[in-house]
Amino acid sequence: MVLVLGVDAGGTASRAVVAAADGTVVGRGRAGPGNPTTAGPAAARSIGTAVREALGDHDPAAVVAGVVGVAGAAIAADPRVAAAFADEWAERGLTCPITMVGDAVTAFAAGTAAPSGAVLIAGTGAVAARIGDRRIGRTADGLGWLLGDEGSGLWLGLRAVRSAARAWTGRTVPAGLPARIAEHAGVDTRDALVHWAGRRPPAAFAALAPLVCAAAADGDPLAGRLTSEAAARLLATLAELGTPDGPVVLAGGLLTRETPVRAAVLAALDTPVTTSRDPAAGAAWLALRTTTGPAEAARLHARMV
């Protein structure tokens, strides 16, 4: 049995898919944050854990190709991170070539078999990239939470806490979004909310994004303004890339689940749009297509993602 491996390594979770030569997914695995830009060498361990789970009882030596999509361009440049990955593959018994690509490439592949176009990702972070012949071209944003990632889940969650703190001028928490956030944080004063926020690791604010989206869907005006602004920022990021020569693929939890952000982005785009629901399977397909011809690859894409 010939197998391929695909990995999607994100700031919140790492997902691995093992597929057979006919495109059948034979195993899936999931572990913690696998973004080496933020997690460093520990990212390799998370990814390795997800890979082990996906392999299950399959022989690692049967894997003939692997593709790993990770955020950040300069990962391979850090020798510590590269060494951690090499160790991890060896420990998992993997002997085939494993290609590290930008997560934009795997996210794009999970939305389309086309070689070129653009991908707009809004998960914990946010980035847009032109894809040309399955390589990353020009990118926009993706600058991390401190400097950018505008419209991402972390951005949305942090904005919501900011807005709640700013609106909380009296003794009691304002109804609506601020009250939901205070409940989430377990606080009953504004100072306690500020203190709570100051002690959270930045990525934890992304956990508030579903709460904001739910409030917006329920008609909360503040939450609605925030999700609209997130969509506007994401569209501006995508627009920086110019007109793509292929479909626009939407990726990341904020744009693949039925959120108000996705709805607003879809309503504004007048180009062909597809959705990247399973980037790990997209990565596995990228691995598989290196072993087969174009027609077969297109057929397998329809089957796998």
Add this chain to the structure above:
Amino acid sequence: MVLVLGVDAGGTASRAVVAAADGTVVGRGRAGPGNPTTAGPAAARSIGTAVREALGDHDPAAVVAGVVGVAGAAIAADPRVAAAFADEWAERGLTCPITMVGDAVTAFAAGTAAPSGAVLIAGTGAVAARIGDRRIGRTADGLGWLLGDEGSGLWLGLRAVRSAARAWTGRTVPAGLPARIAEHAGVDTRDALVHWAGRRPPAAFAALAPLVCAAAADGDPLAGRLTSEAAARLLATLAELGTPDGPVVLAGGLLTRETPVRAAVLAALDTPVTTSRDPAAGAAWLALRTTTGPAEAARLHARMV
């Protein structure tokens, strides 16, 4: 000889002033960050160092009153911080009552002898406060860099780095503000700038504010937009307080030096405005006025600040 002590404890520096009963400043001291909200008990040590320098060879037992202005409302609530201050005063030989007040009170006192009005502070952080009978009333913003402090020096510096990273789409750094920031950071790629920013303590971004103000004064359009937005955010923060029943005092480096932010704020305000140039002297005056009558206090104000 009877002496009074005044301290202004900020997020960047602590300043102390020792004055005689006739309002003559007889000593000044300066040390590191003295904001217990961010620096914790170490703030007491910074303040103590500034006090020792201000006292010089004067007898600490001659100090009959002290006022310390510190950021944050809940300082006294933390027993560790209160104990650190008590130890510090004892170590400096101070035996008189020392009153801790919000830094808004001392900043206001440094701008006017009036008991009521409002103060707008933009230093490392940003906050507006109504002052009634020399006590803090309603406040706006002051939420810290993560959630607010909109229009502050830190906000301005961080925005400038964000804008520079966002504008840096090609291989070479764009001229103007991005180039100045790249030079300040000692970087020649966008990724290096992002990396640099991610390793700075947040307060360090405030050090970029003078650079942004200088670029705006030189006509740089991006810097001009950022300083205009800082002014607009500060004015919005002040406007949250409603119409003050007294003068508006401008405080903090961004509003007391001749910056484009100050110019824009002054141009927009149509109420009586004064400037708080020496909050430590304002604190010393507050200490002195507890020892004298109202007419004498007003005369001493003109002399001291």
